[in-house]
Amino acid sequence: MKSIQKVIVQLLFFGIGFSSLAQNAKLRGIILDENKQAVAHVSVACGSVGTQSNLNGFYELSIPSNKKVTVVFSHVALKTSSIVLFLKSNENFEFNPVMNTRQEQMGEVVVTAKNNKRIQGITSITPEVLRKIPGANAGVENILKTLAGVNSNSELSTQYAVRGGNYDENLVYVNEIEVYRPFLIRSGQQEGLSFTNTDLVQNVDFSAGGFQAKYGDKLSSVLDITYRKPTDFGANFEGSFLGGSMAFDAVSKDKKWSAVTGVRYRNNSLLVKSQETQTNYTPTFADIQTNINYQASAKWQWSFLGNISKNNYQYQPLTRQTNFGTLDQPMALLVYYEGQEKDQYATYFGAVKTTFKPNESFNLKFISSLYHTTEQENFDILAQYRLGEVDANVASETYGKVSYTQGIGSQLNHARNNLDALIANIELKGFHDWKKSQLDWGVKYTRESIRDRVVEWEVIDSAGFSIPPPIVLPQKNEPYSVYTGPLVPYQNVRATNFTTINRFSGFVQWNSKSTIGATKVWYNAGLRFHNWEVLGTDELGKSQFVWSPRAQISIQPNWEKDMVFRLSSGLYFQPPFYRELRGTDSTVQPNVKAQQSVHLVLANDYNFKMWNRPFKLLSELYYKSMSDVNTYTIDNVRIRYAANNLAKAYAQGFDIRLNGEFVSGTESWFSFGYLKTEENSENKGYIARPTDQLLKFGLLFQDYMPTIPSMKVYLNLVYNTGLPGGSPSYADPYLYQNRLRDYRRADVGFSKILIDNKNNSIKNNWLGNFKELAVGVELFNLFNNQNAITNTWVRDVYSKNQYAIPNYMTTRVFNIKLTGKL
Structure with missing residues (x-):
């Protein structure tokens, strides 16, 4: 054993x-x-x-x-x-x-997995963990959310925030090629598939801050993914109530050509239909992805990464009942809907990479990529609501129903939004090795061409009286006085933008290793630059330029205990991407400056043995000071920026993760994080930012039955204290801030391995062709916690009250999964 x-x-x-x-x-x-x-x-x-x-x-x-x-x-x-x-x-x-x-x-x-990245402060995740751990959106992002510094309060979304940043502040690379997300996604259930196909993954590296200069210009984190190069023909598949996937490995006879190709299909009906809103919901999320490699010679290699993804989101809400309030005064919101939403998100991505390596100490890489997205949002949804008190008398015939109506009204939402974006990149990178030190460098040109039309409006009616936006005067006071002002939509956003952004960026980075007595020391110092200009707007955009110095030092003392200490610091800039240029009225502000942040990270990495098994304790203390901050609000997963750079902010906290074999032969971890982040806009004082998480606890646990080792158990548990959010969109955060309830989520999976490489005794029929075959059962939201992502605000003109009704996400969901490998 x-x-x-x-x-x-x-x-x-x-x-x-x-x-x-x-x-x-x-x-x-x-x-x-x-x-x-x-x-x-x-x-x-x-x-x-x-x-x-x-x-x-x-x-x-x-x-x-x-x-x-x-x-x-x-x-x-x-x-x-x-x-x-x-x-x-x-x-x-x-x-x-x-x-x-x-x-x-x-x-x-x-020793523990991921040991080879410890001096750079990078967390490595094995592909097997990615594929086996259950989650409503299983994959790389599902695992990241169990780490201490990573936060998300939506199981329907693959987006995440890191150490006080938002969803737009994270870099994602696949095979050293930067990848992008759709622009118009406003709710997690619209996202569909993450770009990363876990069936194709060889290695996953993640850094939550203080990362090196070779990575790009974002403020929060880096996710660096490498797809595998197959050595033999093979295939694997997965099927469940949520969809399915297949992946194929192909290798030429001379081993010069190899390819991995994955096809995925996703249908979130099972998850969405567990929500309180009853719907006719017919989404289709599908993509095909391939990574082709060609070894032209010992010195020259070519590769191609391609992806086509199409998301068709059709949503027709019917009814909703949300119970809220207290035991003494239970209340309910009943909503009847008319209309529907039809959204389409189609993305096309292709990248060519070639590597020339004349000798072991020098290589050059040329990377070119093209990303094209076409996105449409069309909806007309009329919601007629009834707000009232719930009969709490158990003996009553109307128990659990609304017995007294306090308010009635309606809300009409309309949108015709279209976006077409084309992003092209050309990059040249080099590496030099002089035994005791190494030099990395790179230069990159990016051109972003975006065509965007926004038409959104909302009308709110309460008890027959149209409610105007708070900024329109005179204020309405029906039924006590006659309103003489204009009737206008409660919200009305109209804009057309044709925007082109040219970017030049680059970096140089030096690495070295030395010893001080018996102590090993690793050094890393680098410098990035970024120049950009925004064209195509009524206001002339000016050229802007920033420098970004970064440094790391790691020390491994000659102690009996295996410890590494690491200090990382740097000045990080985030030049504005398209969404950051759009203000609250959706018009582009071309002279928005780059947000900047000073990172300071002090870490300790301790490898040890417990129960004669390997473990790792990783602890990090961090502080980020931010200036030229572009404040924003988050509604579900849609971010709206002020586009004015009028704030400063900070984020501070610490992360702890204990990783190891709590059960012999399996990898599990516990993580805990504390985070405090605040912003000061126009010197009004510091208030909590939308990502002020405070406390985070994550657990990823694997186990098996000792007497039946082919029976596996996987547990994924996350607890986050509530984020600031769910306030009315017009509310001034300095006058009113609402904090959502705590997010609690537990997903568990049970898997029975029917056939594996170690014990494939079935040779006489078609099952003998399988290298692996397993059937599993998954329970999402095991404890049936009610987690809210936003609030619906309902007004009553008679009582002058405004009620916050939580928009709950998925309840407990049962899923069956079949996986196999040929």
């Missing part, structure tokens, strides 16, 4: 999720350098048996089974790496080592 546990630990560390059985076992894979490029002529030895990697970095070696063996990877220009394995007979184990000059991988691989 101990030997099996060791193998599982090793597999988790390298992000590989399978093993098998033999008299001899087979080890194979592709050897990569620190830039994820294939390395040729690497010596792979196990005792007296050895081989070499070919021009494509591919190797294959037969090793003894059923005993502990050491496999050594050596190259004249790279650090020697080794791994200790215990494989069963006939086992085909895939291992893709990363060999580099900046750090060593020596000894038995029995």
